[in-house]
Amino acid sequence: MKPRAPYKLPSQQDAHVRRAVRLQILSLLLMASVISVMAAVMGSSQAMRTAWLEDTLSLIPPIAFLIAVRVRTRKPNDRWPYGYHRAVSVSFLVAATTLTVFGALLVSDAVSSLVRAEHPTIGYVTLCGEQLWQGWLMIAALLYSVVPPLVLGHLKLPLARELHAKVLLADAKMNKADWMTGGAAALGVLGIGFGFWWADAVAALAISWSVLQDGVRSLQTSVADLMDRAARPVDEKEQFDLPARLDAYFRSLPWVREHAIRLRDEGDVCVGEVFVVVTEDAKLVERVAHAAREARALDWRLYDLVVMPVLTLDGEEHRDGAHN
Amino acid sequence: MSSDRSAAIQVRDDVVRALTLCASSRYTRNMARRRSKLDPRHDLGALQLSARALDARWCTSARKTSVVPCDMVSCRLSMWIVAVIVFSLLGACDGSFPRDPEGTSERVRRNRVIRVGITEHAPWSVREGAEARGPEVELVRRFARSLDVRVDFRFGQQEALLAALEEFELDLVAGGLRDETRFFEQVGLTRPWFVEQWGVGVGPDDARTELDGLRVVVAPEALLTAALRKADAQPHETQDWRTSAGALAAPLKLLEERGLRVVEDDLATHQYVLATAPGENGWLGAVERYLAHDVEELQRLGEGAWR
Numbered sequence: 227m228k229p230r231a232p233y234k235l236p237s238q239q240d241a242h243v244r245r246a247v248r249l250q251i252l253s254l255l256l257m258a259s260v261i262s263v264m265a266a267v268m269g270s271s272q273a274m275r276t277a278w279l280e281d282t283l284s285l286i287p288p289i290a291f292l293i294a295v296r297v298r299t300r301k302p303n304d305r306w307p308y309g310y311h312r313a314v315s316v317s318f319l320v321a322a323t324t325l326t327v328f329g330a331l332l333v334s335d336a337v338s339s340l341v342r343a344e345h346p347t348i349g350y351v352t353l354c355g356e357q358l359w360q361g362w363l364m365i366a367a368l369l370y371s372v373v374p375p376l377v378l379g380h381l382k383l384p385l386a387r388e389l390h391a392k393v394l395l396a397d398a399k400m401n402k403a404d405w406m407t408g409g410a411a412a413l414g415v416l417g418i419g420f421g422f423w424w425a426d427a428v429a430a431l432a433i434s435w436s437v438l439q440d441g442v443r444s445l446q447t448s449v450a451d452l453m454d455r456a457a458r459p460v461d462e463k464e465q466f467d468l469p470a471r472l473d474a475y476f477r478s479l480p481w482v483r484e485h486a487i488r489l490r491d492e493g494d495v496c497v498g499e500v501f502v503v504v505t506e507d508a509k510l511v512e513r514v515a516h517a518a519r520e521a522r523a524l525d526w527r528l529y530d531l532v533v534m535p536v537l538t539l540d541g542e543e544h545r546d547g548a549h550n
Numbered sequence: 551m552s553s554d555r556s557a558a559i560q561v562r563d564d565v566v567r568a569l570t571l572c573a574s575s576r577y578t579r580n581m582a583r584r585r586s587k588l589d590p591r592h593d594l595g596a597l598q599l600s601a602r603a604l605d606a607r608w609c610t611s612a613r614k615t616s617v618v619p620c621d622m623v624s625c626r627l628s629m630w631i632v633a634v635i636v637f638s639l640l641g642a643c644d645g646s647f648p649r650d651p652e653g654t655s656e657r658v659r660r661n662r663v664i665r666v667g668i669t670e671h672a673p674w675s676v677r678e679g680a681e682a683r684g685p686e687v688e689l690v691r692r693f694a695r696s697l698d699v700r701v702d703f704r705f706g707q708q709e710a711l712l713a714a715l716e717e718f719e720l721d722l723v724a725g726g727l728r729d730e731t732r733f734f735e736q737v738g739l740t741r742p743w744f745v746e747q748w749g750v751g752v753g754p755d756d757a758r759t760e761l762d763g764l765r766v767v768v769a770p771e772a773l774l775t776a777a778l779r780k781a782d783a784q785p786h787e788t789q790d791w792r793t794s795a796g797a798l799a800a801p802l803k804l805l806e807e808r809g810l811r812v813v814e815d816d817l818a819t820h821q822y823v824l825a826t827a828p829g830e831n832g833w834l835g836a837v838e839r840y841l842a843h844d845v846e847e848l849q850r851l852g853e854g855a856w857r
Contacts, residue, residue: 344736344828344829345651345652345827345828345829345830346828346829347737347738347739347826347828347829347830347831347834348648348831349738349739349740349741349834349838350741350834350835350838352842357835357838357839357842359647359648359831359835361648361831413633418648418651418829418831419647419648419649419831420647420648420649421648421649421650421651421653421832422651423651423829
């Protein structure tokens with residue numbers, strides 16, 4: 227067994243990773259505070275419970291990210307010759323599945339309470355001798371719950387693009403969308419106050435629908451990743467010209483007549499093969515080794531690249547050879 | 551006040567208009583994007599133009615509500631926050647907030663009568679002929695007096711009354727309801743109007759300090775019996791537990807009055823509540839305000855129950 231060479235991030239990216247880790251730990255702490263504040267004032271408002279559950283679920287992606295970051299830097303070995311980069315995809319898949327299942331559950335909850343026309347009762351608390359409707363406390367907690375994820379999401383988004391990290395991107399987008407959850411839940415509670423019993427369930431439905439959407443979208447991305455979809459940018463804003471640069475590099479080599487590239491994402495790095503049809507066989511091994519090394523230096527995202535000399539690009543020759 | 555009110559309504563209308571425009575411009579733009587994905591040759595000009603026009607109108611309305619539209623995202627966010635806050639303030643300046651979805655408070659005010667379901671649950675509420683008696687009945691009467699309305703008492707089984715409450719056929723259910731009862735999830739509950747601590751007392755000559763193996767007279771109530779059994783006492787259930795001699799499980803106040811020495815002061819805590827129709831939050835508030843207002847009187851009523 228020949229394990230891959232260990233992967234080393236360039237120092238700038240390494241700094242980004244460390245920053246992302248700090249942000250994720252901060253998010254865990256802040257979200258824990260949000261979750262406990264919300265739990266303290268949570269009454270029978272379904273929208274509030276749903277928002278609370280979503281906040282609890284939003285702990286999963288940061289945890290998945292932190293675990294993946296630790297695992298993926300392990301050196302490839304005889305048992306795991308391809309290394310541990312897939313850990314990122316696997317953790318993402320787990321997070322996405324959880325989100326999807328919870329989203330579906332919450333949607334069915336909201337629909338059933340709408341159908342049964344449940345009238346949510348929200349009680350009172352005594353504050354400074356006055357009878358205060360608990361709805362106000364809930365709204366205050368919800369408004370507080372909006373702030374940390376919004377800020378964190380804005381901070382994480384550029385990092386995710388820098389690091390070509392889909393898990394981080396999904397997390398950042400979830401965070402950014404979280405203020406809508408808080409807002410919707412607050413509107414639901416206010417709606418109850420205005421005498422619309424259905425406002426709460428409708429808000430809960432909107433929130434759970436967004437959870438479900440998040441889940442399905444993440445599920446698609448993570449499954450596509452594990453299915454070795456062609457490498458692509460995490461979103462339209464990532465600077466991702468690696469395939470074009472690889473193409474240009476092999477085009478510039480005088481001894482290469484034709485070439486074809488196959489590239490996939492493996493977690494947050496790219497790996498692939500380049501098939502080349504050569505003009506002459508002289509010093510082929512040295513040339514191939516040199517080209518592979520130079521190509522890998524093009525971009526830090528490119529982890530493993532195999533350069534493979536072939537007779538023709540469509541591969542028909544091989545099959546004919548096998549028949550003979 | 552009325553000009554304030556109309557200004558507030560103006561602001562609210564502006565916010566609602568801005569939010570609607572914001573939503574429709576987003577929708578149009580998403581549609582444009584989706585179509586271009588399906589078919590890159592698709593002519594997007596018209597759709598994008600209309601999205602842009604909606605955006606412009608939206609930002610104008612947003613400016614009118616004095617939100618600073620620095621960039622689109624924070625503009626959208628602040629719109630929501632402002633909407634929430636404006637709605638809250640509008641609600642708060644109105645005395646009837648939170649309101650009742652089924653209009654209980656309004657109906658009580660109009661018909662000058664509250665429909666109260668009473669379960670027979672001695673000593674809290676008992677039936678004597680056509681008359682209702684007991685501290686909780688008294689509590690309801692006082693509450694009605696505070697609102698200056700009549701009470702229409704209806705006796706029945708607890709379950710049937712709670713079901714009627716759920717269907718908004720009653721306004722209030724009373725009769726020794728305690729907040730630990732399981733099937734209360736579908737109705738509204740007040741906070742306890744009276745908290746009663748139960749304990750075990752022995753005669754003053756009795757030197758015991760442990761419940762272990764002690765024969766304790768107790769009212770025939772399964773939860774009390776179970777609590778005694780858990781403390782390794784030997785519960786003895788009887789209807790006339792109040793007049794029996796020997797060790798007794800009773801409310802602490804009663805033990806004190808009987809001159810018994812308390813050996814266990816935390817056998818059970820009974821928290822008595824009233825039930826209101828589900829989701830009638832304004833009505834629940836009216837009941838809660840009365841309970842908070844008359845605290846000492848209610849304490850006296852509760853303590854007098856077992857005499």
